[in-house]
Amino acid sequence: MPMQYIFPKRLLGFLAAFFLAVSVWAIAPVALAYDNPDLLPTTQTPVIDLANFLPALQEQTLIKDLETFEAETGWKLRVLTQYDRTPGRAVKQFWGLNDKSVLLIADSRGGNLLGFNVGDGLYPFLPRTFWVELQTRFGNLYFVRENGENQAIVESLNTIKTCLLRGGCNVVPGLPREQWILTLITSVLGGIICGFAAIPRKEGQIFAWQWALIFSPLWGLLFLAFGIGPVVTRTSEWLPLFRNVIGFLLGALVAYLSPVIAQSSASET
Numbered sequence: 001m002p003m004q005y006i007f008p009k010r011l012l013g014f015l016a017a018f019f020l021a022v023s024v025w026a027i028a029p030v031a032l033a034y035d036n037p038d039l040l041p042t043t044q045t046p047v048i049d050l051a052n053f054l055p056a057l058q059e060q061t062l063i064k065d066l067e068t069f070e071a072e073t074g075w076k077l078r079v080l081t082q083y084d085r086t087p088g089r090a091v092k093q094f095w096g097l098n099d100k101s102v103l104l105i106a107d108s109r110g111g112n113l114l115g116f117n118v119g120d121g122l123y124p125f126l127p128r129t130f131w132v133e134l135q136t137r138f139g140n141l142y143f144v145r146e147n148g149e150n151q152a153i154v155e156s157l158n159t160i161k162t163c164l165l166r167g168g169c170n171v172v173p174g175l176p177r178e179q180w181i182l183t184l185i186t187s188v189l190g191g192i193i194c195g196f197a198a199i200p201r202k203e204g205q206i207f208a209w210q211w212a213l214i215f216s217p218l219w220g221l222l223f224l225a226f227g228i229g230p231v232v233t234r235t236s237e238w239l240p241l242f243r244n245v246i247g248f249l250l251g252a253l254v255a256y257l258s259p260v261i262a263q264s265s266a267s268e269t
Helices: 003-035 056-073 090-095 128-138 141-147 149-166 177-197 209-214 216-232 238-268
Strands: 047-049 076-082 101-107 114-118
Touching (some): 056 149, 076 149, 114 149, 177 209, 177 216, 177 238, 209 216, 216 238
Parallel strands (some): 076 101
Antiparallel strands (some): 101 114
16 A cells, blocks of 8 residues: 555544543543532531522421431431532442431432432332332422422422331322322223123123123222222322212213113114
């Protein structure tokens, strides 16, 4: 190969390596900010608000509440908010996190504001499904948009404290309106399936209980597991439960009477 072609290729390779080395050198100091123990405060505090999600007065109140809760119960709740910088793993040694600790991490860069680092000692009282539901209820974009990052943090901490004082929770207490509407829909749908299954299919038959029994796993799952279960496990109020039962009965009645309604319409036509 002629020398004039070899030299430009070597020169281009050298320049590419040089620019790559310069870019790595320039990026490296920024990357260190993602795991920087220098961001930790000099004094002990249960709240490190690097993203400024908490107003000053609310932060002071939260600090006192968490310190009092730890002194009375032994459970250690800690809060770290971050955006483009974080102390990273340094918080574990700073706070002395152990099996009785919960670290709430609030970071608005993802799809969900909240994340939880939970000690093994909490799972017998608050199972893994509890933390998933807690994250989705208070950390979702709609809740944060309507109530703010600060309320998402405070509400989730209050829920954790309430459940620990109760001796544990399998689900997050409280029934949001959106979740209740979903249980109502499944209750009505279960009633419709039950009503259609019970439509008489023989001469002189009033109620096809055999077919209703055959389809009971389906409508029972919709009504009992998805319509009643989430209500009774999250709230002691009777009104949502009453509405779901009425929704099931109305759905079953409309489906059961649908042949009669269809015949009446056809006769009028």
